[in-house]
Amino acid sequence: MARTTSSSSSQEHKTSTRRRSSGSSKRTGTEDTARTRVLSDDERLVGEEPLWKKLLLAIPRGFGAAVRALAGVGEYDPMYRRDGLCFVMVVLSVLFCASEWFRVNGALGRFLHTLAAGTFGVMSVVLPVFLAIVAFRLMRNAGKDSDNPRVVTGWVLLLWSICSIIDAVMASDTHGFDLSVLENAGGVFGFLLGSPLAWGLSKVFAVIVFVIVALFSLLLITRTHVQDLPDCFHALADRLGGGADRDDDQDEDDDEQYPNEVRVGDGVMQMAEGVPAHDGSDDDAEAQPEHKPGFFARLFRRKPKPDSDDRLDEYAGDEAFSHAAKQHGEAAETRLGAPRTVSSGVSPMAPDGTGISQAVDDHAQMPVAPAIVPTSRVSVGNDPWAAIAQSDARGDGTQTAGATDPEGTGAYGASEGQTDEGAGQTGGQTPAEPDESRPYQLPDLGMLVKGKPHAMRTPANDNVIRALTDTFQQFKVDAKVVGFLRGPSVTQYEVELGPGVKVEKVTNLQRNIAYAVASSDVRILSPIPGKSAIGIEIPNIDREIVHLGDVLRSDKARNDPNPMLAGVGKDVEGHFVTADLTKMPHLLVAGATGSGKSSFINSMLMSIIMRATPEQVRLILVDPKRVELSAYAGIPHLLTPIITDPKHAAQALEWVVKEMDARYDDLQFFGFRNMKDFNKAVMEGKVHAPAGSKRKVAPYPYLLVVVDEMADLMMVAKNDVESSIQRITQLARAAGVHLVLATQRPSVDVVTGLIKANIPSRLAFATSSATDSRVILDTTGAETLIGQGDALFLPMGQARPIRVQGSWVGESEIRKAVEFVRTQRKPHYREDIEQMAKEADKHTVDPTEDIGDDMDVLLQAAQLVVTTQFGSTSMLQRKLRVGFAKAGRLMDLLESRGVVGPSEGSKAREVLVQPQDLPQVLAFIEGKTDSIVSGVGSDGEVDGEA
Numbered sequence: 001m002a003r004t005t006s007s008s009s010s011q012e013h014k015t016s017t018r019r020r021s022s023g024s025s026k027r028t029g030t031e032d033t034a035r036t037r038v039l040s041d042d043e044r045l046v047g048e049e050p051l052w053k054k055l056l057l058a059i060p061r062g063f064g065a066a067v068r069a070l071a072g073v074g075e076y077d078p079m080y081r082r083d084g085l086c087f088v089m090v091v092l093s094v095l096f097c098a099s100e101w102f103r104v105n106g107a108l109g110r111f112l113h114t115l116a117a118g119t120f121g122v123m124s125v126v127l128p129v130f131l132a133i134v135a136f137r138l139m140r141n142a143g144k145d146s147d148n149p150r151v152v153t154g155w156v157l158l159l160w161s162i163c164s165i166i167d168a169v170m171a172s173d174t175h176g177f178d179l180s181v182l183e184n185a186g187g188v189f190g191f192l193l194g195s196p197l198a199w200g201l202s203k204v205f206a207v208i209v210f211v212i213v214a215l216f217s218l219l220l221i222t223r224t225h226v227q228d229l230p231d232c233f234h235a236l237a238d239r240l241g242g243g244a245d246r247d248d249d250q251d252e253d254d255d256e257q258y259p260n261e262v263r264v265g266d267g268v269m270q271m272a273e274g275v276p277a278h279d280g281s282d283d284d285a286e287a288q289p290e291h292k293p294g295f296f297a298r299l300f301r302r303k304p305k306p307d308s309d310d311r312l313d314e315y316a317g318d319e320a321f322s323h324a325a326k327q328h329g330e331a332a333e334t335r336l337g338a339p340r341t342v343s344s345g346v347s348p349m350a351p352d353g354t355g356i357s358q359a360v361d362d363h364a365q366m367p368v369a370p371a372i373v374p375t376s377r378v379s380v381g382n383d384p385w386a387a388i389a390q391s392d393a394r395g396d397g398t399q400t401a402g403a404t405d406p407e408g409t410g411a412y413g414a415s416e417g418q419t420d421e422g423a424g425q426t427g428g429q430t431p432a433e434p435d436e437s438r439p440y441q442l443p444d445l446g447m448l449v450k451g452k453p454h455a456m457r458t459p460a461n462d463n464v465i466r467a468l469t470d471t472f473q474q475f476k477v478d479a480k481v482v483g484f485l486r487g488p489s490v491t492q493y494e495v496e497l498g499p500g501v502k503v504e505k506v507t508n509l510q511r512n513i514a515y516a517v518a519s520s521d522v523r524i525l526s527p528i529p530g531k532s533a534i535g536i537e538i539p540n541i542d543r544e545i546v547h548l549g550d551v552l553r554s555d556k557a558r559n560d561p562n563p564m565l566a567g568v569g570k571d572v573e574g575h576f577v578t579a580d581l582t583k584m585p586h587l588l589v590a591g592a593t594g595s596g597k598s599s600f601i602n603s604m605l606m607s608i609i610m611r612a613t614p615e616q617v618r619l620i621l622v623d624p625k626r627v628e629l630s631a632y633a634g635i636p637h638l639l640t641p642i643i644t645d646p647k648h649a650a651q652a653l654e655w656v657v658k659e660m661d662a663r664y665d666d667l668q669f670f671g672f673r674n675m676k677d678f679n680k681a682v683m684e685g686k687v688h689a690p691a692g693s694k695r696k697v698a699p700y701p702y703l704l705v706v707v708d709e710m711a712d713l714m715m716v717a718k719n720d721v722e723s724s725i726q727r728i729t730q731l732a733r734a735a736g737v738h739l740v741l742a743t744q745r746p747s748v749d750v751v752t753g754l755i756k757a758n759i760p761s762r763l764a765f766a767t768s769s770a771t772d773s774r775v776i777l778d779t780t781g782a783e784t785l786i787g788q789g790d791a792l793f794l795p796m797g798q799a800r801p802i803r804v805q806g807s808w809v810g811e812s813e814i815r816k817a818v819e820f821v822r823t824q825r826k827p828h829y830r831e832d833i834e835q836m837a838k839e840a841d842k843h844t845v846d847p848t849e850d851i852g853d854d855m856d857v858l859l860q861a862a863q864l865v866v867t868t869q870f871g872s873t874s875m876l877q878r879k880l881r882v883g884f885a886k887a888g889r890l891m892d893l894l895e896s897r898g899v900v901g902p903s904e905g906s907k908a909r910e911v912l913v914q915p916q917d918l919p920q921v922l923a924f925i926e927g928k929t930d931s932i933v934s935g936v937g938s939d940g941e942v943d944g945e946a
């Protein structure tokens with residue numbers, strides 16, 4: 001990234017230098033640069049204009065330039081030109097108002113009347129209004145996206161067709177050109193087409209033609225497409241006939257769209273006992289009638305500019321591989337290669353080398369294929385050095401990571417208009433009032449950024465091969481790099497041993513290799529599975545970004561209609577990796593802070609937004625960090641507003657358990673083993689509601705619950721969360737409910753044995769220690785990952801984790817896609833989830849109620865257990881001098897507060913909090929804080945940081 005930035009800035013520098021040298025040599029550097037920029041802007045503006053416009057404006061521009069030159073005025077602001085034009089139109093409007101409406105009898109008045117009436121006939125009377133409207137429009141709308149040409153063309157066409165109609169009716173009987181007749185008909189303007197058409201076709205047909213043209217011009221003015229006309233008529237009929245019909249339609253639409261949402265009190269089949277009914281009337285906004293701007297409103301309204309909303313051109317979250325510090329300058333890079341070349345004694349490279357770099361160049365020019373980029377094992381052949389020498393001699397073709405393809409951003413503009421609806425939280429952006437009668441459209445994959453083609457070999461790889469070979473030579477190990485596989489972030493070098501050489505001779509060199517390649521993250525695989533060779537994985541210094549768009553556009557993803565498919569990234573061989581979330585069926589994502597968890601969750605959610613309709617997948621997003629998932633606020637896939645309060649999250653999980661049970665009841669009732677079969681049978685019309693029931697049987701959507709930070713939930717309501725997760729994970733697969741749990745604290749108190757046992761698929765990003773890696777993957781390895789999306793992926797059923805570079809999706813892409821879906825449908829939230837949370841809040845009892853008079857002794861017990869990290873009842877008996885029954889009760893109280901785990905028979909209980917958290921624990925037991933981790937207590941006395 002750093003290199004890309006510096007090279008682009010140096011490029012800019014060169015360009016400006018070139019411009020300077022071609023400009024006036026007398027100017028100072030600063031002036032000159034500024035001048036170059038202004039000129040180039042202006043040139044760019046003129047260059048973008050079509051030829052006809054340039055020709056048309058050549059004379060006025062030339063005149064203006066001459067006046068400015070004479071008056072000594074500098075460059076003008078193009079805005080003034082527009083204002084000037086509007087001003088002239090307003091003045092003309094006033095003049096024609098005087099001549100046409102008040103018929104002022106001066107010479108100018110008469111001249112203007114002759115001019116207007118001669119041109120427009122009797123329509124000259126509307127000329128002042130016409131000019132005023134056009135001036136008003138130009139004043140309010142400017143720029144490329146203003147639609148001015150279309151709207152002004154519409155108005156001119158309307159005027160022309162009316163003039164032509166008048167001409168056809170009133171002047172076509174006079175065969176010939178008679179200005180006095182035309183002045184009282186459609187003027188010269190109408191005569192041009194009106195009379196000829198009336199003469200050649202008959203008056204009636206000419207009029208019909210012009211009426212059609214007039215209607216078309218109205219469509220142009222109102223920016224209405226022909227296909228929208230039925231909607232317009234429908235809306236008009238609604239307005240005239242009252243809202244009753246509309247409400248019925250709305251209900252029907254909702255029934256179709258959310259078929260499983262059983263309404264309260266509509267006599268439908270009840271869900272299992274205790275399951276809150278699926279109340280379809282769950283959206284406040286639904287009470288408000290949909291409002292689409294009317295026909296006349298659109299005649300004059302200002303078109304919202306795509307960039308007039310709150311969106312930025314670029315977001316901080318667009319940047320992949322962000323570094324806290326960047327290196328600048330080229331000297332450092334030059335120095336890097338030089339000493340090693342000398343020390344290794346490798347012969348200098350041939351200056352006319354070809355081959356390798358050529359291959360790299362070819363890749364650079366390769367069109368971006370939507371299919372899987374084939375990666376073949378690059379064979380270095382018998383003599384790798386020749387190739388290296390040649391490639392280095394060329395010294396080009398390096399693919400630097402970090403640069404995004406600006407063209408790939410796609411020209412997807414924001415949809416028109418935004419409202420406050422659906423935000424409801426985090427001050428999120430607001431979607432337009434969606435027209436839900438239209439079929440739902442998935443966002444176009446072209447909206448996502450295209451990455452560079454995968455490079456199979458770069459000079460950086462050759463440098464590493466040289467360093468490896470040097471190391472083997474220096475330590476007199478008979479081993480040779482015979483090939484390598486370049487992935488986006490890591491390359492696996494294949495090393496073959498000479499006869500009789502022990503594998504340990506290479507594995508023992510790990511630290512020396514790390515030193516030689518200047519990377520601490522060297523991983524040695526001995527052997528590479530399925531090969532008699534050792535694999536050495538070394539991070540690429542020129543990492544590639546794996547764009548989610550490329551993963552989703554791959555053949556593999558395109559050919560899979562599964563709405564729950566997530567684009568994970570690329571493996572070390574450069575193959576795209578996708579994951580079927582239904583098969584996971586639950587996924588644990590863990591890694592240290594900054595390792596790429598949130599980026600993965602973004603990619604996963606974006607995969608769903610891009611591929612699944614809200615009818616197919618519904619989401620519950622839990623974001624205790626509050627900012628990570630806020631971009632998704634208001635998407636129609638959401639079942640509840642994004643949950644940020646960990647306590648409410650625990651309630652939502654409970655709701656999921658009930659929903660799942662209800663689904664099970666349904667499956668049982670209809671005799672299906674899982675939701676997939678049930679949905680299939682419903683689609684084929686093989687499932688019918690029992691006779692007498694009004695219920696419509698419809699496919700169930702998948703339900704995906706994403707928790708961005710599990711630790712926060714576990715701290716608040718460990719037992720509830722754990723038991724909900726356990727129940728969901730055990731049963732959810734058949735019911736189409738799937739969990740994705742992420743945490744940056746992969747310690748045993750967060751990722752408990754119970755959770756681990758029930759979540760079979762794991763995705764480990766870089767961890768800070770081998771212990772953390774073991775907690776997630778049951779094996780080490782994640783601690784050697786290089787961060788920023790580098791991950792070990794262990795899907796269910798696979799014995800060994802695969803190394804992947806996670807896919808990246810920028811914030812701008814997320815916002816575009818989110819806006820696209822939000823403008824189509826409103827989210828239909830389930831109120832019962834929120835109700836459960838509210839009721840739980842109401843029922844919150846005094847946290848110290850069950851402790852009674854034992855508070856002091858309980859605090860002592862907590863202190864003992866936490867400081868000794870030993871959860872033994874007999875220890876409490878001894879140290880606190882209490883009986884067995886009391887010690888047992890104290891231990892149960894500690895369990896209910898999440899201090900110790902459940903009883904494990906005669907063994908001591910697991911202690912779930914660390915000694916350093918003792919002050920928070922004591923405050924929590926005393927009821928001063930809401931949770932063991934919360935910083936400030938309910939009465940504000942305790943600071944969790946203490």
Ligand SMILES: Nc1ncnc2c1ncn2[C@@H]1O[C@H](COP(=O)(O)OP(=O)(O)OP(=O)(O)O)[C@@H](O)[C@H]1O
Nearest residue numbers: 320321322593594595596597598599788789806808
């Ligand atoms: N797949 C990726 N490709 C490129 N860069 C990435 C990728 N994933 C993460 N990064 C880089 O790493 C930074 C941190 O990533 P991210 O926010 O996903 O980490 P995190 O694990 O969620 O951290 P935290 O737990 O603190 O939220 C990103 O801003 C980005 O610069």
